[in-house]
Amino acid sequence: xxxxQLVSKQASRVGHRCPSLGIGPLLDSRKTDTQATLLxxxxxxxxxxxxDKELHAAAEGKLVALEECARQMIYAAEVxxxxxxxxxxxxxxxxxxxx
Numbered sequence: 006x007x008x009x010q011l012v013s014k015q016a017s018r019v020g021h022r023c024p025s026l027g028i029g030p031l032l033d034s035r036k037t038d039t040q041a042t043l044l045x046x047x048x049x050x051x052x053x054x055x056x057d058k059e060l061h062a063a064a065e066g067k068l069v070a071l072e073e074c075a076r077q078m079i080y081a082a083e084v085x086x087x088x089x090x091x092x093x094x095x096x097x098x099x100x101x102x103x104x
Contacts, residue, residue, distance in 0.1 A: 043093050050086045057082060 061075035090101055 040093065043089050046089050047086060047093075050082055050089070054079065054082045054086075 057075055057078045061072060061079060064071040064075055066072075094100075
């Protein structure tokens with residue numbers, strides 16, 4: 006189940022209606038270089054993390070199930086960003102390469 010479906014399900018469970026989740030512009034730049042693709046992935050992850058954090062803040066202390074759903078989405082995004090960051094490092098490097 007994707008994030009939009011999870012949020013919609015949680016919101017409708019507590020009686021809220023969700024606005025239309027129309028498809029936005031594609032963010033793919035069509036680059037084929039691996040490092041460029043990973044950097045693009047990090048940039049996209051940062052952009053999509055903001056609404057998840059806003060959702061968490063709005064639900065915090067009010068709607069526990071929705072708050073937990075938002076927390077899980079944030080966790081998944083942060084883990085993914087961490088994994089991509091590790092892929093961008095040179096062998097043996099431990100410092101973060103991006104952000």
